[in-house]
Amino acid sequence: MPTTSPVQRLFDTCREVFAAGGAGIVPLPEDVERVKAALDGMQLDDVGLRPDTPYFHIMAAERSPIVARLRLHECDQFSIVIFCLPASSVIPLHNHPGMTVFSKLLYGTMHIKSYDWMADGASGTAVLSNPQIHPSGARLAKVKVNSEFTAPCETSILYPANGGNMHCFTAVTACAVLDVLGPPYSDSEGRHCTYYRDFPFTSFSVDGASSSSSSSSSSVPEEEREGYAWLQEKPEDFTVVRVPYEGPRIRTDN
Template sequence: MTKLSSVQSLYDLCKKTFTSSSSGTVVSPQAIRTLCSLLDTIVPADVGLRDQGGSEDERGYGFFGNRQSLRSARWAKPINYLNIFENECFSIAIFCLPTSSVIPLHDHPGMTVFSKMLYGSMHVKGYDWEDPSYSQQSGRPEESSLRLAKLSVDNVLSATCPTSILYPTTGGNLHSFTAITSCAVLDVFSPPYSNAADRVCTYYNDYPYSSFSNTEQHISQNDEEGDYAWLEKIKTPDDLYILQGRYMGPVIQP
């Protein structure tokens, strides 16, 4: 009997676990533990990657920065996105980040996301919206207000870390990545982003809680101001350079 590849086993388990594309789908704690246990066993070779070992070719692959002025653009490697599988219920993908690259603060509306570091290390900073919702006037003509969020994650992740999970309202649903070394992360999204279902990725700037002098006291006495930030929606950053790469790992049999 032929042994299933790790990627095929992951697909089969995701198909069993995520049976509905609804953002309200409830996944049992046992199913979450089972999926995390499988993700924890996956290594770069299982998905057709070579562990970079902290070294990489620093030659550029494209202009990164102000595309309107090539003089000010710098030659840099892109973030590579490798799509393994996607349907209306879940998606499986890999993000490969060169050293010092950043995926800015963004959200995952109505989504649960499982992330397993394959190699290298990255800093993750994540927030969750404060409930009840509080807004603050920004004074910017293009944006009427900012929204209060609480810091949930501020850690460095590496391949030795267990799979991390963010949920629709907890666990750092709004997060940013900064690659400390060349690194890769395997993600499972359920449900995936979808314009038709109004699950659209939105980017944000974050500002310290104390940035606005007219801020009312919305935090509890047991919390520190540093645990909170005001988040402001922004357009997709011009210097975010993500390239659709070619997945070279084992083929999935749906």
């Protein structure tokens, strides 16, 4: 009997876990663990890639690195994609509205910075009593992750309202990340990918005064300020090259 490939096992698991899913619906904890377990052991060669794959070295005319996107599967319930990032390339800070997302670093070293929105009425530290949305349109967020990761490492998981729903990937070396999104982006259903600029907490006033003299800002302990930032929407300026997936075939008819 032929051995089931890791990619096929991942697809089969996702099809079961996300069968009744939808925007904002988080799988049961045991189902989250099932998807995570399917991803945790996966390696670069399981998806038909090698360190010398040209996708890790795509350059534009001006010699800037370009990210490659390989789509393994996409349906209304979930999508499975791989991003190949040349060294120093960046997937800008962006959101995942209503989605549960699993990210497995397959190769290389990547810096990940992620944020969650501060909820209105949150409490527990001085900054949280301040307004959550600035007149400029920037919105207050809390840093969830700001670290480097090197493969092999555990799968990271983000949720619709926590876990680092907005994140940015920066390739320290050439790297590859396998993402499972449930459900996927859908403009027709209002799940748009929005990009952001992030600004230090002290960049904006939180009480109408300048950031340097804001009494509310100065009331936040210095050691806490790095844990918060203002995120402001920006136009999409991300270049990605869509390339064919040539790894093990996924059977969708069984």
